[in-house]
Amino acid sequence: MPPSTSGDQALVRGMLKEVLVGREDPEGFFAICVSVLGHQETRSQFLSLIKPLSTANIRLHSALTSIYQGYFSEIEDDELEHALALSLLEAKNQQLSTTSRESQPLHPGLNRSIQHNSPLKSQEKNSNRLDDTGGEKSPSFAQTATRHKVGSPQTTQKTELQKTELQKTSHAGNYDDRSLGTGRTLCAPGSLSGGGQMTEEEDLNQSEKPKRSKNRRQRRKRAGQQVIGLPCSPSAHAPVLLWFRRDLRLCDNPALIGSLELGAPVIPVFIWSPDEEEGQGVTIAMGGACKYWLHQALSCFCTALEGIGSHLTFLAANTDGDRVGSSLLSLKQLVKETGARTVLANALYEPWLKERDDEVVSSLQKEGVECRMFHSYCLRDPYSVSTEGVGLRGIGSVSHFMSCCRQNPGSTVGTPLEPPGSLPTPTLWPQGASLESLGLARMPRRKDGTIVDWAANIRKSWDFSEDGAHARLDAFLHDGVYRYEKESGRADAPNTSCLSPYLHFGQLSPRWLLWDAKGARCRPPKFQRKLAWRDLAYWQLTLFPDLPWESLRPPYKALRWSTDRSHLKAWQRGKTGYPLVDAAMRQLWLTGWMNNYMRHVVASFLIAYLHLPWQEGYRWFQDTLVDADVAIDAMMWQNGGMCGLDHWNFVMHPVDAAMTCDPCGTYVRKWCPELADLPDELIHKPWKCPASMLRRSGVAFGQTYPERIITDLEERRSRSLQDVAVVRKEFGQYVDKRSGCDLVPLPPRLVSQALGLSHRDEAVTSNRKEFLLPVITRMEFKHQQEDPDADASSNPYNAVLKGYVSRKRDETIAFLNERDFTASVMYEGTQRQERLERDHRRIEGLPPSPSPRGRARRTPTAKDRFSIVPGGAVTALK
Ligand SMILES: Cc1cc2nc3c(=O)[nH]c(=O)nc-3n(C[C@H](O)[C@H](O)[C@H](O)COP(=O)(O)OP(=O)(O)OC[C@H]3O[C@@H](n4cnc5c(N)ncnc54)[C@H](O)[C@@H]3O)c2cc1C
Secondary structure: OOOOOHHHHHHHHHHHHHHHOOOOOHHHHHHHHHHHHOHHHHHHHHHHHOOOHHHHOHHHHHHHHHHHHHHHHHOHHHHHHHHHHHHHHHHHHHHHHHHHHHHOOOOOOOOOOOOOOOHHHHHHHHOOOOOOOOOOOOOOHHHHHHHHHHOOHHHHHHHHHHHHHHHHOOOOOOOOHHHHHOOOOOOOOOOOOOOOOOOOOHHHHHOHHHHHHHHHHHHHHHHHHOOEOOEOOOOOOOOEEEEEOOOOOOOOOHHHHHHHHOOOOEEEEEEEOHHHHHOOOOOOOOOHHHHHHHHHHHHHHHHHHHHOOOOOEEEEOEOOOOOOOEHHHHHHHHHHHHOOOEEEEEOOOOHHHHHHHHHHHHHHHHOOOEEEEEOOOOOOOHHHOOOOOOOOOOOOOHHHHHHHHHHOOOOOOOOOOOOOOEOOEOOOOOOOEOOHHHOOOOOOEOOOOOEOOOOHHHHHHOOOOHHHHHHHHHHHHHOOHHHHHHHOOOOOOOOOOOOHHHHHOOOOOHHHHHHHHHHOOOOOHHHHHHHHHHHHHHHHHHHOOOOOOOOOOHHHHHOOOOOOHHHHHHHHHOOOOOHHHHHHHHHHHHHOOOOHHHHHHHHHHHHHHOOOOHHHHHHHHHHHOOOOOHHHHHHHHHHHOOOOOOOOOOEEOOOOOHHHHOOOOHHHHHHOHHHOOOOOOOOOOHHHOOHHHHHHHOOOEOOOEOOOOOOOHHHHHHHHHHHHHHHHHHOHHHEOOOOOOEEEEOOHHHHHHHHOOOHHHHHHHHHOOOOEEEEOOOHHHHHHHHOOOOOHHHOOOOOEEOOOOOHHHHHHHHHHHHHHHHHHHHHHHHHHHHHHHHHHHHHHOOOOOOOOOOOOOOOOOOOOOEEEOOOOOEEEOO
16 A cells, blocks of 8 residues: 555544544544555554544543554454455445435535444444455545545435435425424434425334434533543634524534534634614513523533533623624624634524624625524524415414415425534634623622622522533423423423523524424424424514514504503512412512413413503513513514414403413412412412401411402403404504404515515515505404493403313313202202292192292302312312
8 A cells, every 4th residue: 555645644634623523433533544544554653643632632542542452453463354344345435425425415615524334343344254356455535535424335325315305305394293293304413404394204214213312312411521622723724703692502503513614723702792682672682580591501501612622702792982882893803813714603583683693794704704694593594484375364373374384495494413522722712701791690789788689599490501401301301291282281280391491592402302302202283383483483573673562553552551550560579469470470580481371371461451561561571581582572472462463362361260270279379378378279369268268378468468459350351352442443444344353564575475576676565555464353352343332241252261171170060060950950940849839828828838948059150160079179160
């Protein structure tokens, strides 16, 4: 074999980086060395090639040394055979390389790398007796590189299958059961694209999928445990600035993997720029709880980066004179300081952040710095969603959104990316600020100088790390997911995933969640659709940037709202006198979270019963939720506030809702401990308790527990309905005469799509007159229009939702109703008998009979809502 060239050695050094970042295993690397350098040169040069590792990564160094020693001592006599094996393997790979290369989907601008089975192992297995033509062959650079990409024959076969899969797959949707539940993608790890819906191969792959997702988790752990850091030669590459924002994770992070692909030192940075986060309107993008989470998450993420030999540089956005803090200025400063020529980040979709990012990209590019944004925050890039082929009917609903995604597939979701084992480090780190100096977790001080640690409970309730996210996901997929479909409304049991803050801060990618949910044995469609809801919210925000502060339905801007600050305060503090509402609001304050059902309960109470504007609820949530998300929060509050694209067709009753979410009062007891001693059947309405019971339970209204701030719920509901009827009448031009639906002015993008115009024509449509679209409208409102002053109770479409428990409880109710029926029949019979006897006596002139004994007893009715039913469960009777 001819002596190795400097090119070969450079290739091997390049491969060494692959081992360091975990994309190549030590055995594979060794095999490639033998293949590229040849047997002799490997024996003489290998140890000096891996020498830099003896200080940078001792563990990896000793692993490679022992592979080397094992190889040269054990198979000393078998040298020729090995050489033959390698050359044969290479020949095979050469044949396969063309097809394999075709089958690897490439992301623009990124080289992909496929993890391959260790050639050394396969060679040891397959090549013991090959041929006897002899001679050690030295593969060319290109051949070796091809082999490396293609991997072992087994891998190649899989890649062929992937190719077939990919050709068959549709790239649409991915949320619903048709595409998600059964679907799976078959892209090789490391690929940034590919995948999509389920194909006929599902059965073949079904058993494999959970295994793969487990593997990924294991690998994630392993990668986290490695401490690998190789300083890159500063002259070789200018560093890459990796700008982290809401993607604080190592797993499935396209920008992070993109930076590795460049083979340059990577400088991870985080720039805190609150003014930019906020945008132009009143978004409260980062409330107190969110900032606290961000602080903790950044701290954990910094540790995780240090675990792979890197470091996170913190910066407060630079200001230029009077201008607000600007990320662009900070980046320019960093570019100057570090000599970076590339900036990479994962895209954000709030319109004002996208605008900022667009400006960053174009400004940096003007200065010769390449700047790229990767997509990963949502499953679908909201700017790529189109209504073409679907139309606008039903817009605002998740079904309509999913139809749009299916009809206009766009790019694929692809498979999650493995976390890297290390990041190449620069020789010099930029001067950063301390995390504390960003002031994200600054606590107020009392006059005496002590700190008000309002986040103590939030700290106790959550693990803020990426590992914490994966632990929650695993726990959910092992347990809660089985109850999700029917019991996700329970407040007293952890039946939902509790992943929202991790998703919000990008500690878990939606793609990773989707993939693992698909791999789970139980895949409730309801859960999978939740990610579509999330994407829907971002789509709506891109269409209506005013979503967080301006009602989408024009008439509702004029709704009469209450200005009672004491009611708002009581609601915020969990002191309304309604235990279910109070429990939820206290949970929110103490832990920064409550489940979806409870969010509906407290939102209904604020809007339909307290008549306070939805924006107040939105702002409070933004300040107190750890998962506060401008897009989702605004969409949900608009819908709850009766003015969003979709109308909630229900109003939660602050007492009856307990039947669904807290039938035994466990949840209320936890968050309102002052009510803990009340019996189950009265804990949700303590005002119904006899005085003696209250005394025994230690409840004193106005002292231990607040009086109800409103008492006539029915009357308040009626007024809310009447107020809606008033504005709908007053602004009749926004009500469709034919269907009775509300009309919403369409944003230019939707008009263009509806008219089949291109994006470039948006300006034309925006200058034209307002286009109005009929949107989903509550039946209750349409009916109220006919008799605007009618009571809510007389409205046949009364939207107040009665609590619902479960089938078993339904059966109990049915049993009681039946008993009621029998009882009332008996009662009527007795009364008729008595009446007949009374008439007979009167006719006969006899004295009235003595009062009847043994009258049929009345069983509980709808009026006494809660009563004990057989089995000890609490229920309401109709
Ligand atoms: C008035 C109101 C305000 C809300 N504000 C927020 C908010 O600021 N941030 C937020 O993340 N969610 C918000 N939601 C939606 C939902 O309540 C939370 O996402 C959910 O409770 C989070 O818990 P989980 O992770 O256990 O959800 P799961 O039920 O396990 O769902 C998994 C994920 O799907 C997404 N998701 C679930 N429900 C919705 C939904 N209705 N819309 C959009 N995405 C959804 C979330 O990212 C969630 O983490 C709000 C709901 C209401 C009614």
